[in-house]
Amino acid sequence: MNPLASLVQKKLDAIPVAVRLQMPDGQWLGPKDAQVEFVAKTNVALKNLAAGDIGKVGEDYVEGRVEINSSMRNLMAAATAMLPGNPVDAARQGAFTALIGRLVSVWRHSIERDAQQIEFHYDLSDDFYALWLDPRRVYSCAYYRDPGMSLDQAQEAKLDHICRKLRLKTGERFVDIGAGWGGLLLWAAENYGVDATGITLSKNQHAYVNKLIEQKGLSGRVRMELLDYRKLDTNEPFDKIASVGMFEHVGRAQLSQYFSRLRELLAPGGLVMNHGITAGGVDNAQLGHGMGDFIEKYIFPGGELVHIGHVLTDMANGGLESIDVENLRPHYARTLWAWSDALEANLDDAKEILSSERGQKALRAYRLYLAGCAAGFENGWIALYQVLGAHLPQSGRADELDHPDDLSYPWRRDYMYGA
Missing domain, CATH: 3.40.50.150 (Vaccinia Virus protein VP39)
Structure with missing residues (x-):
């Protein structure tokens, strides 16, 4: 497994709902009966998922670089768990x-x-x-x-x-x-x-x-x-x-x-x-x-x-x-x-x-x-x-x-x- 795939797998394993991800090369990670399914079409979209940059993941979805199959409630449970930290703290201004x-x-x-x-x-x-x-x-x-x-x-x-x-x-x-x-x-x-x-x-x-x-x-x-x-x-x-x-x-x-x-x-x-x-x-x-x-x-x-x-x-x-x-x-x-x-x-x-x-x-x-x-x-x-x-x-x-x-x-x- 390449380093990026390994990083993504660790991210998926830490999420409280079952998540399945298709990599840009067609490889699948996660169980087939997952509650949330991501299809990453580009490596940039994959990196945004791995980083937990939820805003950019959302932009990738709107622009068609990521497909998401999930109920909104399961998706939000996954997205919240993917965040690298509190979004309030991340936006504090000097x-x-x-x-x-x-x-x-x-x-x-x-x-x-x-x-x-x-x-x-x-x-x-x-x-x-x-x-x-x-x-x-x-x-x-x-x-x-x-x-x-x-x-x-x-x-x-x-x-x-x-x-x-x-x-x-x-x-x-x-x-x-x-x-x-x-x-x-x-x-x-x-x-x-x-x-x-x-x-x-x-x-x-x-x-x-x-x-x-x-x-x-x-x-x-x-x-x-x-x-x-x-x-x-x-x-x-x-x-x-x-x-x-x-x-x-x-x-x-x-x-x-x-x-x-x-x-x-x-x-x-x-x-x-x-x-x-x-x-x-x-x-x-x-x-x-x-x-x-x-x-x-x-x-x-x-x-x-x-x-x-x-x-x-x-x-x-x-x-x-x-x-x-x-x-x-x-x-x-x-x-x-x-x-x-x-x-x-x-x-x-x-x-x-x-x-x-x-x-x-x-x-x-x-x-x-x-x-x-x-x-x-x-x-x-x-x-x-x-x-x-x-x-x-x-x-x-x-x-x-x-x-x-x-x-x-x-x-x-x-x-x-x-x-």
Whole structure:
């Protein structure tokens, strides 16, 4: 056995699920009844497998240099075991690297570039997303208030969880920044009676939601605009603001300005909910071993993560007080597995919808992305936080624990979880 084959064999033997590998020369390693099967078509792809460089293995799969036959759950068990170390530790930044990263972040998050990056991801195909999202097409972490909930039920629970945290009331001006396919926007309007505005940079989402608004007879009280959050009018502030699954696209160098903008858009006594993915490590902007690079190239160009500690610091620098912080990391792991299972169950339809060469590559990338992110949340490499914020208090009050009617936020959680 040649040295590279010997190295690969040792790697396979250490994996907790049975793995079979075909070498570029046709030689097979591993049992015939293996749960995971790799077919390496080039020596470079074989070296990436041997090194446990999961991001590059993923790229090899997308580009056709490796074939994979496996369920996504078995594949992720194998991939996690193949890693040479913790991907959080592998991506820690030194001071100089962080400085360069900050400069790059400033450059790549202009209004024009952000619009192009959002279009790349969200305008892939509405029909494709509909295959594996819930009927409301809520493309963010669900909330499994009851462990036995279906994905559809958990997404509705999430929408209501946000509305209850924001204490939405009839007639309030509400804006959903990065409104997606309108799940939260329409839920808030139909169940809480708010005057609702949604914004997106996706042309597909903009057209889809406006059609829903018209079909539901909500025109005049609900609107969806094709608009960057930086172009919202601060002269007409909102009583309540939600930003769900959007701030990951802002860029770490812009986060203080982002939260400052939300504060400018928030009326006195109002509340803002920021719901988004955060880094598992304090000093890394993405995952190591090529995993972050894979997501940047094939899924979310321009996406950047920061640790929750940095989020709270940037909120404070932006003039907002963090008044409730909740980690939904396990909820997102379950959500992503639900999405992954649904996509795997509809692969034939997905292949037909994404029939172009670019579409077929995108499908292979999404198969790895959904399952890989599920594993990432399971292992704590990434997390999901909801942070509720308000204007910093202008003067002290002695009665903040007494629930007076003029307080925007009661300083107990009973209202959030009570019947």
